[in-house]
Amino acid sequence: MTQHTAKLVFWGVRGSTPTLERDTWRYGGNTPCLELTAPDGTPFILDCGTGLRMLGNDWTSTRGDSGIDAQVLVTHYHWDHIQGIPFFHPFFEARNRFHFYSFQSKHLGPNSLRQVLEAQLAKPYFPVDLSMMTAERDFREISGGEKWEVNGTKISTAWLNHPQGCLGYRLDTTVGSVVYATDNEPGAPEFDASLRQLANAADVLIYDAQYSPEQLASTHKGWGHSSWLEGVKIAREAKVRNLVLFHHDPDSSDKRVDGFLSAARQEFPATWAGTEGMSITLSERGVDVALRGSRVGLRRRLRFTATVSGQSEDGSPFQEKATVRDLSLQGAYLCLKSRPRLQSEMRVVIEAAGDRDRSSMLSLRGTVVHCDPGREKSENGVGVVFIEDGEPSHPTG
Ligand SMILES: [Zn+2]
Ligand SMILES: [Zn+2]
Numbered sequence: 001m002t003q004h005t006a007k008l009v010f011w012g013v014r015g016s017t018p019t020l021e022r023d024t025w026r027y028g029g030n031t032p033c034l035e036l037t038a039p040d041g042t043p044f045i046l047d048c049g050t051g052l053r054m055l056g057n058d059w060t061s062t063r064g065d066s067g068i069d070a071q072v073l074v075t076h077y078h079w080d081h082i083q084g085i086p087f088f089h090p091f092f093e094a095r096n097r098f099h100f101y102s103f104q105s106k107h108l109g110p111n112s113l114r115q116v117l118e119a120q121l122a123k124p125y126f127p128v129d130l131s132m133m134t135a136e137r138d139f140r141e142i143s144g145g146e147k148w149e150v151n152g153t154k155i156s157t158a159w160l161n162h163p164q165g166c167l168g169y170r171l172d173t174t175v176g177s178v179v180y181a182t183d184n185e186p187g188a189p190e191f192d193a194s195l196r197q198l199a200n201a202a203d204v205l206i207y208d209a210q211y212s213p214e215q216l217a218s219t220h221k222g223w224g225h226s227s228w229l230e231g232v233k234i235a236r237e238a239k240v241r242n243l244v245l246f247h248h249d250p251d252s253s254d255k256r257v258d259g260f261l262s263a264a265r266q267e268f269p270a271t272w273a274g275t276e277g278m279s280i281t282l283s284e285r286g287v288d289v290a291l292r293g294s295r296v297g298l299r300r301r302l303r304f305t306a307t308v309s310g311q312s313e314d315g316s317p318f319q320e321k322a323t324v325r326d327l328s329l330q331g332a333y334l335c336l337k338s339r340p341r342l343q344s345e346m347r348v349v350i351e352a353a354g355d356r357d358r359s360s361m362l363s364l365r366g367t368v369v370h371c372d373p374g375r376e377k378s379e380n381g382v383g384v385v386f387i388e389d390g391e392p393s394h395p396t397g
Helices: 051-063 112-120 189-199 213-217 228-237 254-267
Strands: 005-012 033-037 043-046 069-073 097-102 136-141 147-150 153-160 166-173 176-181 204-208 242-246 271-273 279-283 286-290 298-311 317-329 331-336 345-351 361-373 380-387
Touching: 005 051, 005 176, 033 051, 097 112, 112 136, 153 189, 166 189, 176 189, 176 279, 189 228, 204 228, 213 228, 228 242, 228 254, 228 271, 242 254, 254 271, 298 361, 331 361, 345 380
Parallel strands: 043 069, 069 097, 097 136, 176 204, 204 242, 242 271
Antiparallel strands: 005 033, 005 279, 033 043, 147 153, 153 166, 166 176, 279 286, 298 317, 331 380, 345 361, 361 380
């Protein structure tokens, strides 16, 4: 089915190794994996980092029993770009077909990508062997400078400057172009020139911005990565329309990435920071960027009366009585006479004072995460994190 849009989804944006630290949640902790759906519906996967697992789950839940026929473009063989392969469910279903593309590594020889894939499932690295991976697979070895076409989407490549080699990809769809150039260190004239050529007038350039310009010039010179400042330079010189900072350092907190983004935006306003769940829709009208919902707490519909005060648009203060219609909640701290067991389930029902109406009652299921003697001798201080009512309290299997 041909549509007049192409859609790019970011399933993993983190460089080097996945992160789970809370201060990296907003941009996300999975390693590189992008999904591009061409206007004719052809799916492209760019890199197979840990984000690939979530893409697989998404396809499994949205595509039902219809077979998948996808193109998989791999930039290089560093862990962070291949580690999702064994955890991508669609590889384990015979009705699916995958066409893999990558380069011949001088360290691996012919059939490099096939070898990498087989090695990941070899004993003793993975519980099931390759015979379980029943999807049809074919492998094509490509090189920098190559061009080919898949169902109307033109693909071209360029070598990037990265230890053991890396390919940058450009995909020209009928509604716009995306350039994926991660894992690249600037400063080698030949590579710098071919990257600018690859990125020329692209609608979206996704570029390695792992380090700060200061780190790149000193402690991390020679590590094969880049900075937001280099991204801005390339975007300007190649007349790119949108720049996406990508491959965030595992030690970069959300706040640090915020800093890179705002610095880059001062130089090149159409800059975005790659975020897990972010999507970019390309059409004749240009690009449309969207982020997935960021609410982490539960939302409960209710009606509470609250007194709200703040500042109006014209700067004057206001105060009024208002009805709270929903509320996000993450957890609570309570004083209890009982001593609940850690990691056990608890229900907390909060009633609005003097009101027995159900709509002003908040019933929440939670799990106990903290319990210590309270200030009063007979009481315990109990921490609870709320969980969705539908969620199983114990993992199955
Ligand atoms: Zn990488
Ligand atoms: Zn790498």
